[in-house]
Amino acid sequence: MFQTIIQGLAIFMLTQFVVNQFFGSKSQSGGAAAPKQNVNFDERADVTALTNYSHVPQNIAPIWPDNSVIDIRMYVSPQLSLPALSTVPKESLVLDEESFGMGNYEENREVHTHIAIPTEVQHNATLWAHFYVALAGSEIDPTSPNYDPHKATHFKRPLNQFLPKKKARKLKNLLEKSEEPEEEEPEEVQGVQIASYYHPNFTVAVIPNTGVQSWRQMHPALRKNIVLEPTGQRDASGQNGWYYPVVFLNTFWQLRSHMTELNDTVKEMPLNIQLYNLANWKYNLLASIDEGMKQNQAQAASGTPMPGGGDGSEFEKFKEILLDTNAYLLGTTFVVSILHMVFEGLAFKNDISHWRKKKDNVGTSVRTILANVFMQTIIFLYLVDNSENTSWMILASQGFGILLEAWKITKTVDVRLREPGPDSKFRGILPYVVVFEDKHKLTEMEKQTQEYDQIAFRYLYIIAVPLLLAYAVYSLIYESHKSWYSFVIETLVGSVYAYGFLMMVPSLYINYRLKSVAHMPSKALMYKFLNTFIDDLFAFTIRMPILHRLATLRDDVIFFVWLYQKYKYKVDYSRVNEFGQGGEDEDGEEEEAKKEDGKKTTTGTKALESQGTKELKSSASASSASGAQANAGAKKRK
Template identity: 40%
Template sequence: MTDAAPPPDAGGDAAPAQESFMDRLWPMLRMLCFYYAITSGMNLFMPQKQQQRPRDSVSDPQVAATTSNAKTRPLQLLENNFHLGDLFNLRVYVNSQEQFTFAPDEDTAAVEKEQEQLRWYQDALTYDATPNPEREDGVWIQEMNVSVDEHLLSNGSVYAHVFLTKEGYSPNPTDSSYDNINSIYRTLELTVFRPPPKIVKKRNLLESQVEEEEEQKEVEAVEDGQVDGEGAYISMWKPAFYVNVVLDHSQYSVRQPPPPFVSTEMDVDQEAGLYKPVLFMNEFWMLEEQLIPVNDTLTALPLQISFYTLPMYKYALYTQMEQNFKNQEATGTSSKRDTDNMKSMFIETNPYLLAVTMVVSLLHSLFDFLAFKNDVSFWKNQKSLVGLSLRTIVLNTFFQLVIFLYLMDNDTSWLILVQSGIALLIDIWKIKKAVVFSRDADNKLVVSGVESYEDSPTAEHDRVAVAHLSYVLYPLIIGQAAYTLTYGVHKGWYSWVVSSLTSFVYAFGFIMMTPQLYINYKLKSVAHLPWRAMVYKSLNTFIDDLFAFVIKMPWMHRLSCFRDDLIFFIYLYQRWKYPVDVKRTNEFGQGPIEEDEGAAANAIEGAPKAGNVESEVVASEDVAAAVNETEDIPPPPSTPPSTEYMMSKRGKEPALDDDADIDISRLSAVDRDAIMARVTPDDSTPPDAFALAQNEIRREMIDRGIQPKGFYNDDAARLQEEFNREHAAEKDSRVQQKVQFAAKSYLRETVHRRRLEREKEVREEVEEIAKNPQLEVWLGLAKADETPKHADLRVNSIGARALCKTLAFTHSLRSLNLSRNALDDATGKWLALLLKRNTSLRRLELESNCLGPLAVKDLSEALSSNESLEYLNLESNPLTDDEKDFSGVAALGNMLTKNKTLRTLNLWRTRLGSEGGKQLALYIARNSSLVCLDVGNNRIATADAVSLDVQLKKNRVLFEEQQLQQLKYREAQWRAADKERERQDNLAKRQEDEEWMEKRKLEREQDRTFLEEERKRLLKVEEDRLRQVAARKAAEFAAKAEMEKKKKKKKAGGKKKKK
């Protein structure tokens, strides 16, 4: 794990030969896998904060810092000042200054102190993947000791100052060889403040009187502030850290700014177009347990500094994971200890075992969920306890409680605690299902098993098994507790009790299944057991064997994982010894139909998607629970009341809370009448104040805060008014309580009846789907939203109900033909549901069915808000019930005044009659969208037919005008789009020309600058040449003059000799 774990220590063999491609690729892949595993694990068990919007180069100041002067240099590129292979030096200073300052050269003492603070100097480092060629991993490591002085002991801070400079440059700003772009500086605080580590003190409870006295003194010292107690912080020392320079060869610009995690750490020189590489002070692998407390017992503190280069992808992974951990700690979804546990798991665990564990953990969670689900489902639907051990259930619950308390006392991982807690709650719920709590004639609480258990041979076998088991069970508990009390050490008496019970449970826990094994042996059967839940639990026992070596947990809990394997193998043997025929009903009344109840409700998965009570299909498990909870409710009233108030927005009934009041004013009049009929009148009368004596009246008035006047009649009259007011308030309260009681009882009955109706609907639909393969195929296509555009189906009313529930949420269907299917009025509300929810259906044909006035009213109500349907065919349907009920026609006409999308309505041979025609003619006058209405073969009056024809002609003219306006509007939009596109093209072309002109202008300017510089250079060269020529001539002239002078002098000397 050279990539996930910290770099290894110093010392190693020489660098090997050149690495292969797979040797370079494998560490990258492992690092990516570790990052994915960490983020997946944290997201699976801990909610994440909402991801922020990526920052752009305009709004983000950090990115904007790298793009200043963008208007003058829009295409300027920023390059890394450090190139591959460049040499640089590393300096690390350690002192108590938060910001490092170099000493002036003239201060000799300060310079010497500065040299003492220089703890590491490394020169000739190369900017590449292996800065240290002597080691395989390319890491430089320096180990040192930092002395503990008074500054550290008084909670002072110590800092590491890291300077990285190019070869030939100095980090000292006052030095002549200093250059800011070639020097990088970072600071790291080596001391942090943490709460003192929690010390768990254990002692022998029988021989610890002296220790208790000392502990009491320590508690008093903490209270007096003499030592650090809970809530205090102590100084902690970081024994190691890593210095990484990031290998980054990217070029950045305004259009391609650096990533946010890079721009925050990047120093940029805009004028030179250069940036410094990121110097990363890496503390990612520093765990809290590695920190060293600073105290006066230490004289020196160890410090290890490692330096190596870091690729950009690794730097991104480190920063992103560190930010992820900080966000989770800030939101309270994780703690520092959880983060350290995860890091230590990646450091200490073999990568292959870790990868297998990550995959297996997902399977463990899945099997846990399936085991809990099947266990609850088995016990919820279990009508008899024949063959099941009640005492095993109670023992198992007790043992599970002990295990849960033990895990909490040992500060176990929360993943183990959650699983144990859920199992404990399920076991407690099982006891409620298997045990009956009642009171006898003396009003004493009596606990007994359910009738099916008490009257079965299972109870006798259970008693025999537990009786024999108690001979072993009780001595083991007492002996184990006495042994641990005498020879063991504990935190306290509570810890001793919990650990003793847990030790017994873990060591002899398989004994708790002995009664069930004995019952299986006596009954020669295992058909009564919840085998699905047991299989999932057994699979998790093998997964727990793997987890026992990875996740932090007590040792006894690890050993118990292997104990569960033994239990599973015993049950497998009994399963093989006593086989079960799953195709027949067994001796306990359990058959294949009971096991497949859940499949019936899930066969039409699309139906529960509906959003109100008419479309909600409750799963069979919910229906079974509702039936079990309401077995004693009397039958519902004959008049079906409205329960819309009791339905939530998604169509499910909310729980009826006994403490919450129901607002009956929101119920329908039928519901209110039914509720008030159940309320008995209150004929009570207020007390008679005149029947009381003077002293009693006085006392009653004083108790109520009223000052008596001393006159009997006045005081009695005043008290009587108070009695009347109090009685009226009490009477109103009693009436309100009766109303609330009656309302809750009434609504429970209504909800119960609705659930039974839904259960019946589900069963009917499942049976119909099994009979009609075409319907099953279409339901599957509808659930996947992949139906063809046109559908022509043959279904009955039940099949149409299932179909409408599912098609209500599709978007691919355009035309639906349900003609000649004998659909009745009950199907109308499901067709209305389809029209209310579906937004893609354009054509609906319902020809030659049995749709009457009720169905037409449902369809009309849905079409009043529908904005997609254009064609509706109701031909050959008894819309008026042989001209007896015209309410459907009235609703249809009222719909036409509201609907704006329906264009064609076929009412041919629908028995409208003259009355129906008159109503249609009255309503059609207020419609402006319908262009085709077929009312033939309906015996409509001629005047009404003429009125309909005149209005339809107006609508057609209006429709054609609207079509023409829409066509003109679309053409105008097209022309506007073409103009806008042309304008954008011209703008882009103009911008390209301007950029080209600017580029040419810049090139010409550069050429002129170059020519001007070249001319100046040539002039300077010429001036230098002329200056040299003049100097040479002057030298020659001086030499000639000197020679002439010498000649004259020589000639003068000769003349003197001649004389």
């Protein structure tokens, strides 16, 4: 979900950049970019008299005023062109609106009807929507003698879309033995299959105030909706032409999940049309994004790898969020998603920093780290096994987590390849085995940590193994799987989701026995637990399986137990603790303490020197005084 939101925002920001790049300079009419030269569209020049006539216009201007009143008709047919409208079957006419005001944003008309699906369309032909637009009261039929191309136009747009089929996963109950061998699919069906899909809801948007536009610099997504004046008329310069009002068949909000595949079984489908005026800037945004999405879908259908992985449906999920979520809840989701990424990055940073500074194994559960490597590897294999719609960014993130946990192992013990010993059960089976050796001679506290870790995992096995076996038996009997390999991976992943929080229990047990949490990466744990609260928010606001919802709530129990332990076993960060570690500013505090001791020593030395000087002076003065008195007595005696 986080990945989908961020990718959607990235697409939105990129589209905004494109729109600002090509449509940043707006004309006063609020339309497209203003031309780079002065254009006079007041009079149409005689094409035959122009010596500098341009077949491709440089700039184009609206052929009708912005406040025109128009008539719109829409016919549905598999044919590329229609004969005289009087001969077209009445059931083909699905939209017939008169006196529709361009620029009047209060105009909102709706049509709800049903259309028959022709046989050609059932067999992958295109179902066309033929639009006929004319100034109110003008002739709208191009075959009529009174038809004036300066007052009417017509064009067509497809109603169905050709999209790749979703790959159906072959699942079976592994305990059931099929008497008939499974038939292999023919080779031509192994690749991507394209099918025709139909969505019943369409919005026909008239775009007013489009203004003068540069035809040669126009975005392709916008150019495809422009209908130029067909006679090739130009102004006096011979470089500039005209275009009809933009009528946009908006399919941006059509979701793949709401579409129906057209085949022999589909005889009739509903058709709901909404006719309204759409602001020009909204049209630029929706048309650009919609065109980009269709290009991604076409790229995925051709088998070309998508940037970032996936199958081009990530933005489809983002649209589902926009449609199905309250605006306030959506804003909250956006904020907490950003916070989630920030906390995740800070947790990684502080976790790595803590383990880089760690110099002993006191309080460290090596078995827990090994279990984390195993569980994250299982999740990685599960993502690979279901990699049809998995982005490579998700796989890369999971792989980085595995490398981080493996690096922690190298910080606690030395990993070596050794030949199996004479008493090893792998002797004669494997040429080498992985051995974990202590980095140094263990202290008494480190030996206690290993003992407590062993005790904790002994009880953990008693609880976890029966639960794992029970879940495996249930999954084997009542669920379907692709293969035995998928069964093993999915069973282990389900156990990780359900019982993964048990891996934190040994660390809590070690904290309890050591009566300390000084060895724990406090900052990293705080950021991780903040993320669990964010996951709790999503657990209540987003649809998800019950098992996954419980998995987001389980870590809260561990968090509160750890908070109690942190309160119970307080750490004095002003000193180096019993594990050879200090607080954040341990080195700085030691230097300050040394400076303070130095100042005290210097002050004491100066005081002693001063005191000694005074004593010497007083003794000298006393000696001189006694000498003077002796001289005075001698004189008296004389």
